[in-house]
Amino acid sequence: MYNRYFFYKLLPPGRKSNIVDTAFMRVRQRVRLTVYTDYGLRLLMYVALKSEGLTTIQEVADAYGISKNHLMKVAYDLGRHGVLETVRGRGGGLKLARAAEKIRLGDVVRKMEEDFTMVECFAPDSSHCRIEGPCRLRHVLQDALKAYLGVLDRYTLADLTMRNAGLAKLLFADA
DSSP states (O other): OOOHHHHHHHSOTTOOOHHHHHHTSOOOOOOOOOHHHHHHHHHHHHHHHOOSSOBOHHHHHHHHTOOHHHHHHHHHHHHHTTSEEEEOSTTOEEEESSOGGGOBHHHHHHHHOSOOOOSGGGSTTTOOOTTTTTOOHHHHHHHHHHHHHHHHHTOBHHHHHTTOHHHHHHHTTTO
16 A cells, blocks of 8 residues: 655655645545435435324424424425425425335435536536546446436335334334
């Protein structure tokens, strides 16, 4: 295993290298869902687990310890996309727009995430990549993204919630 000292010894005296600094920089970027999508999936899981009646946003916010205001935006979007039904007024709340078995996780993630631009060349209108034409990395990453979403497509909301007494116990402990 090489270390930073080894590479600096190879450089001429007094010379610095961004490559060395970059090579040993801790990478903090990860392929991950946005908090928005995370909240959306958690909201759907809660609603799917609740066996009777409507679910309020306040209930979900309390159960997860997350912002009611953020959940309101998420619920609105899920309603707009036809995943949740929203009932307004006194005694209103949320319920699934269709059976949990029919709600694919991949579909929800595609609707909730703003984009899947993993690298610059995924957005050809704004890409300034000099190697875009002959580069094969884009195709490899596109395959990886398809595989990622393909795995999510194999699962439904029911797969997360059916016969999951442990999750129900945690979420409805105070109920």
